[in-house]
Amino acid sequence: SVSIVPAVLSLLTALLIFRFSDDSPKGNYDKRKRLNLMPPVSALSSLCDAVKNVNTWILFIQYGCCFGVEVTMNNAAALYFKDQFNQTTEAAAAIASVFGWMNLFARGFGGFTSDMCNAKFGMRGRYIWQFISFSLQGLAIILFGNANTLPGAIFAMILFSVFVQFCEGSTYGIVPYVNPNVTGSVVGIIAAGGNVGGVAFAVMFREYEYKTAFIFMGFSVVLSSILSFFLTVKGTPFFNCWECLQGFSLSMEPQQQKVSQQKQEKQEKADMGAANIAEVEVEYGSSAPQD
Secondary structure (H helix, E strand, O other), X not given: OOOHHHHHHHHHHHHHHHHHOOOOOOOOHHHHHHOOOOOOOXXXXXXXXXXXXXXXXXXXXXXXXXXXXXXXXXXXXXXXXXXXXXXXHHHHHHHHHHHHHHHHOHHHHHHHHHHHHHHHHOHHHHHHHHHHHHHHHHHHHHHHHOOOOHHHHHHHHHHHHHHHHHHHHHHHHHHHHHOHHHHHHHHHHHHHHHHHHHHHHHHHHHHOOHHHHHHHHHHHHHXXXXXXXXXXXXXXXXXXXXXXXXXXXXXXXXXXXXXXXXXXXXXXXXXXXXXXXXXXXXHHHHHOOOO
């Protein structure tokens, strides 16, 4: 019976989505194709374009380090509290469920913050939020793995879960812009990264004790945050070398102008000094007695 309710809800949700939702914010694909607003794209061509895009694989790795972490925690959290803090199965399961409850708001908030950063700073704002989210998530995992008391572990797990959901929302705040013409293939590959990450981290927990596994997982997530620097979505890199050089050039111009002005002033003073000496020599020469 525990599986019947989720199955029925999933079926109803699928029917509602099929009946009432649009394929994209701009409308259904079949209508857009009839109106020549959307070029026809074959499934194979769509997949090839998604595979060839470097951003797809960066987000694939990063989604593995957030949704993959969530999948692992859903499987391991109850056992962790039971083994490490001597909780009953029921109590451990109740505590572990708190991790999932953060989904009610944190994932949406992660995407919302990504949108706000985009409105303020453009696509680079999304990159910055992506980097911050993954960095905080990794640190929270390490904190959770080193918690020695039950209240401390629960508090750390709540932070940990919030940052995991932030990362998931932030990642899918970037996904639609990777290649709007082949969004389905891009989404499919990146979503698969979550499952791959779940398997990889599950193997890690099988091979190491809890504390070591959490530390390794935390550092893996922190390292994945660095990949945000290599995203180039909509032709916008995290760092634009030309803009950096222009900015450096502009910042150097006032200093160069100041140095040039100082040199000019020194030259003018030298010329004035030479002119004064010449005048004195001429005056002295004209007043000197003639032999």
